[in-house]
Amino acid sequence: MEELKNEEVQSKIVDTEEPLDKNIKLMSPTRMVVRRFFRSRLSIVGLIMVVGLFLFSFVGPLLVADTTADYSDDTKWGEIELDESGKTEYATATATYTVDGVEYTVRQTTEKYLKDNLRATPSKEHLLGTDNEGYDVFVRLMYGGRISLIVSFIAVFLITIIGVVMGGIAGYFGGAIDNVIMRVCDILMCLPGVPILLIISTILDASDIDAKYRIYLLMIYLTFISWPGTARLVRGQILSLREQEFMVAAEAMGYSTGRKIFKHLVPNVMPQLIVQMTLSLGSMILYEATLSYLNLGVKAPYAAWGTMINIISTNEAVLQNHWYIWVPAGVCIVIAVLGFNFVGDGLRDAMDPKGRR
Amino acid sequence: MSNLKYIAKRLLYSIFILLGVSLIIYFLIRLMPVDFIQDKINAINQGGATVSEETVTAMYEMYGLGDNSFMGIMKGYFNWLVALAHFDLGTSFVHGIPVAQVIVEHMGVSFAIALIATVFEFMIAIPLGITAATHQYSLRDYVVTILVMIGISLPSFFFGNILKDLFALKLGWFPASGLVNATVSNSGFGLILDYLHHMFIPVLTIVILSIGPRMRMTRANMLEVMNSDYIRTARAKGLQERVVINKHAFRNTLIPLVTSLAGLLPSLFSGAIITEQVFNLPGIGNIALDAMNRGDIPFIMGYNMFLALLSVLGVLLADLMYGLVDPRVKLE
Numbered sequence: 145m146e147e148l149k150n151e152e153v154q155s156k157i158v159d160t161e162e163p164l165d166k167n168i169k170l171m172s173p174t175r176m177v178v179r180r181f182f183r184s185r186l187s188i189v190g191l192i193m194v195v196g197l198f199l200f201s202f203v204g205p206l207l208v209a210d211t212t213a214d215y216s217d218d219t220k221w222g223e224i225e226l227d228e229s230g231k232t233e234y235a236t237a238t239a240t241y242t243v244d245g246v247e248y249t250v251r252q253t254t255e256k257y258l259k260d261n262l263r264a265t266p267s268k269e270h271l272l273g274t275d276n277e278g279y280d281v282f283v284r285l286m287y288g289g290r291i292s293l294i295v296s297f298i299a300v301f302l303i304t305i306i307g308v309v310m311g312g313i314a315g316y317f318g319g320a321i322d323n324v325i326m327r328v329c330d331i332l333m334c335l336p337g338v339p340i341l342l343i344i345s346t347i348l349d350a351s352d353i354d355a356k357y358r359i360y361l362l363m364i365y366l367t368f369i370s371w372p373g374t375a376r377l378v379r380g381q382i383l384s385l386r387e388q389e390f391m392v393a394a395e396a397m398g399y400s401t402g403r404k405i406f407k408h409l410v411p412n413v414m415p416q417l418i419v420q421m422t423l424s425l426g427s428m429i430l431y432e433a434t435l436s437y438l439n440l441g442v443k444a445p446y447a448a449w450g451t452m453i454n455i456i457s458t459n460e461a462v463l464q465n466h467w468y469i470w471v472p473a474g475v476c477i478v479i480a481v482l483g484f485n486f487v488g489d490g491l492r493d494a495m496d497p498k499g500r501r
Numbered sequence: 502m503s504n505l506k507y508i509a510k511r512l513l514y515s516i517f518i519l520l521g522v523s524l525i526i527y528f529l530i531r532l533m534p535v536d537f538i539q540d541k542i543n544a545i546n547q548g549g550a551t552v553s554e555e556t557v558t559a560m561y562e563m564y565g566l567g568d569n570s571f572m573g574i575m576k577g578y579f580n581w582l583v584a585l586a587h588f589d590l591g592t593s594f595v596h597g598i599p600v601a602q603v604i605v606e607h608m609g610v611s612f613a614i615a616l617i618a619t620v621f622e623f624m625i626a627i628p629l630g631i632t633a634a635t636h637q638y639s640l641r642d643y644v645v646t647i648l649v650m651i652g653i654s655l656p657s658f659f660f661g662n663i664l665k666d667l668f669a670l671k672l673g674w675f676p677a678s679g680l681v682n683a684t685v686s687n688s689g690f691g692l693i694l695d696y697l698h699h700m701f702i703p704v705l706t707i708v709i710l711s712i713g714p715r716m717r718m719t720r721a722n723m724l725e726v727m728n729s730d731y732i733r734t735a736r737a738k739g740l741q742e743r744v745v746i747n748k749h750a751f752r753n754t755l756i757p758l759v760t761s762l763a764g765l766l767p768s769l770f771s772g773a774i775i776t777e778q779v780f781n782l783p784g785i786g787n788i789a790l791d792a793m794n795r796g797d798i799p800f801i802m803g804y805n806m807f808l809a810l811l812s813v814l815g816v817l818l819a820d821l822m823y824g825l826v827d828p829r830v831k832l833e
Contacts, residue, residue, distance in 0.1 A: 186647070330514070331521035334816070336808040338774055340529065342793040343801055347532050430656055434775060437658045438790070456662055457778070463662060464670050474659035481654035489650075 180494035187490025193483030197476065201289025208283065221270070221280035223287040223447055232257050265468070272468045276455050277444070284447035285472055291448045292480065295363050296428035300421050302367045307374025308417070312405045314375065315382030322379070329372035338434065341365060345440040359432065359441040359448070366431055370424070377420060381413040415495040422488035426481040433477050449473040504824070511820065515813045522809040523585075527578050530802055542594060544795065556592045585806070591799030595792055600803035604785060610680060611772035611784035614700055618707040619769065626712045627758070630719025635746055637724060645716070653713035661706045661779035668702055675701050678781035703780045707773060718761070722754040756827050764819030767811040 171179070181187050208220060233256045241248045266273045272281035314325040344365050348358050385391065386409065394404050435441035436450025437457070444451060452473035456463040462470065542557060584591070590600035626649075633645045669677035676682065680699050681692070726732065727750055735745045772786030781787065785804070792800040 186643075327514075327517070327521075330518050330816075331525070334518055334522050334809050334812045335525060336805050336812070339789060339793070339801070339805050339808060340526065342790070343526075343529050343533075343805070346793065346796065347529070350533055426654065430654075433656050434658065437656070437775075438778075450656075450658075453656075453659055453662070457658075460670075463666050467666075470662075474656065474663070477656050477659060478651070478654050481656075482650060485650055485654060 177491075177494045181490050184490045184493060186486045187494070190483045190486025190488075190490060193479050194487060197289060197480050197483065198293065201286050201293060204286040205283065205290075208286075221283045223279075223284060225279070272472055273466070275452070275469045276459060276462060279445070279447075281452070281469055281472065284452060285449070285476060288442075288447040288449045288452060288473065289476060289480075291359065291442055291446070292429050292432050292477075295359055295432050296425050298360070299363045299367050299370070299428045300425050302364075303370045303374055303424065304417065304421055306367070306371040308378050308410055308413075310371065311375035311378025312382060312410055315379035316386060316401070316405050316409065318383075325375065326379070329375055332369050332372050335369050337366075337369065337431075338438075340369075341435060341440060342438075345435075355443045355446060358443065359435070362435055362441055363428075363432065366428070373424075374417070374420060377416055378410070378413050381416065382409050385409050385412050419488055419492045419495065422484055422491060426484035426488070429477065429480050429484070449477050507824075508821065511817055515817055518813050519806075519809060522813075523582070523806060524578065526802060526805045526809070527581060528574070530798060531574055531577070533798070540796075542796070553597075556594065556597070581802075590803035590806070593792065593800040593803075594797040595795055595800065596797075600800050603788065603800060604803065604807055607783060607785040607788045608770045608772065610782060611777070611786060612770050613696075614703055614707070614776075614782070614784065615769040615773065617700065618704045618711065619765065621704065621708045622711050622715055623758075623762075625708065626715035627719050629712070630716040631723055631746065631751060633716070634720045634723030634727060646720075649713040649716045652709050652711075655710055657706060657710055657773070657775045658779055660710065661703070661776055664702050664706055665779065675699070680782055699780075699782075703773075703776050703782060706776055706779075715761075718757065719754060722757055723750060726750045726753045756823075759826050760819050760823045763822035764815040766818060767814040771808050771811050 205223075234253055235256065236251060236253045239250045239252070241250065270280050270282065272285070275281055275284070310325055310329075314322040341362055344362060345358070348361060353361065382405075391404070391408065394408050399408075432441060432448070433450035433453075436448040437454050439451070439454055442448035442451050450473075453470045456470050588601060590604075592598065593600050593603050596603050629645050629649070633642045636642050665677055669675050676699050680696060682695050682699075685695070732745060732750055735749045736742075740749075770785070772784045772789065774786035774790050776782075777784040777787035778790055789800070789804045792804070
């Protein structure tokens with residue numbers, strides 16, 4: 145009888161405690177960050193822009209573009225497939241003559257047959273028309289996105305790896321090693337960006353590199369001058385982190401140096417690192433576009449957003465009369481950079497423990 | 502005294518950095534095949550201008566070209582350094598005059614444009630940053646933030662061309678390119694007006710693209726200051742909000758602004774390559790772009806060193822200014 149009562153009491157205690165337990169919601173730091181991220185409308189907009197562009201450039205071509213190697217699909221257009229359906233252009237010129245005090249105006253219309261369908265206006269066949277060479281603008285927009293996104297991701301990835309390793313080593317060891325690495329950073333940060341890319345581009349011109357790979361080589365240089373920013377960020381964080389108790393504990397456990405740096409210190413820098421990576425994705429896309437615009441990066445016939453805008457620097461008629469050839473590429477660049485900036489800002493706010501909202 | 506010691510130490514560092522930068526640029530130039538350089542020289546000769554035999558030999562000597570052993574390259578580098586110490590950057594192939602002279606002649610235009618743009622940038626960005634911060638999370642904050650973010654995200658070549666198409670080619674309010682109207686001979690005040698007329702769209706492009714970072718910096722600093730104790734004290738004293746913001750809060754955001762302005766000063770001379778290319782302005786950036794497309798090695802080398810010098814100076818000035826305006830910072 146006594147025992148039974150005890151059991152009953154105990155089950156009652158359990159009963160009353162259970163709802164209390166359920167009221168407390170345990171959230172991991174990651175989930176909190178995700179929640180705070182999605183609470184901001186701007187971050188969601190940014191995410192939609194970025195994901196949308198990814199779908200557009202990686203899935204889009206599979207649906208609308210001719211992906212066969214020899215462009216044998218007649219219903220769709222490929223990246224470097226010319227529209228050779230031909231086109232007749234009419235040009236009208238007026239000339240005024242004065243004969244015996246009477247003015248005569250002569251209007252002359254010349255008919256010119258072009259082999260390629262150049263500068264076609266947007267239609268069902270070419271959603272955004274064709275460009276100066278007769279390529280389909282809409283399809284090239286998608287392929288251009290591929291190049292921009294791939295190149296920027298590779299560059300940011302490399303910058304982060306080199307920056308974390310160098311910054312980690314400099315911050316952890318300090319002293320002479322720190323001094324050497326930081327002075328190298330100082331030198332690299334003072335190297336001019338675009339002008340030196342122009343020199344490298346000239347070297348590449350001289351050494352007959354395939355047009356497809358130029359942009360990758362140029363981005364390697366960008367990586368080379370950009371890692372000091374990340375290295376400084378990581379070093380600064382590690383300098384303050386290495387004095388904290390958990391590092392004393394790691395020391396007492398006898399962990400190896402590599403483990404201390406990359407398993408205990410670097411993860412603590414991750415929030416700032418992720419934000420920096422997202423924001424630099426935007427600036428890398430801008431860099432790539434600028435290079436291509438200057439005709440240094442991706443060269444014709446291959447497509448990149450910058451290259452597609454490059455047309456107007458030599459042809460003012462296109463600038464004035466054929467907006468659909470160059471404006472969409474610029475809009476794509478803006479969407480990409482803006483998207484990454486919104487996401488980066490959202491992440492920064494979400495990860496900042498001080499910024500409670 | 503310790504300040505002087507600090508400045509001396511920083512100057513030594515700067516020289517060291519410049520040496521490092523020059524070494525990298527020199528080796529890059531040496532990577533160019535010599536016959537390629539010869540081709541480029543021939544192209545310039547065919548284009549009408551003449552590159553005198555002397556200029557070419559002087560350059561070959563200066564860079565020690567032709568001797569590609571390690572010692573040869575090092576010797577070439579030291580030759581070049583010695584010439585640099587005598588302020589001799591060689592003779593430009595395209596222009597036929599000393600590189601330093603080309604730089605000095607064209608940096609004025611770039612500086613004028615950059616200076617006007619910077620003045621407007623600060624005048625617009627700072628008030629925007631302050632209103633965004635004092636109305637944090639309001640509609641005004643969001644609108645300002647989104648607009649400047651769009652400004653940051655615009656590529657200069659794209660936005661410049663849009664403005665050019667709209668205001669110059671379609672509406673015809675401003676000239677599309679160049680710096681002077683060649684058909685009218687102006688002098689004095691008229692000439693200055695003509696300059697300003699031509700500079701309007703380029704400056705507008707630069708201002709809109711550069712407001713963003715400055716506005717966000719002001720906003721962040723302002724928010725930080727607005728949370729401090731002495732702002733609460735000022736409000737508790739019953740001061741007007743306007744006085745609290747303008748006299749107590751804003752003054753303390755000036756430190757980073759002044760520091761960044763000092764760092765910005767040298768870079769005003771460097772030229773905006775893209776904007777100058779879009780509007781075909783005779784600034785140093787456009788000249789450099791043209792020189793590089795035509796393989797003008799002495800100019801490329803000189804221009805890059807010039808840029809490196811400006812950025813070293815910028816860092817140095819910013820650091821010194823930081824210690825100067827903020828007495829809490831001790832220079833070490």
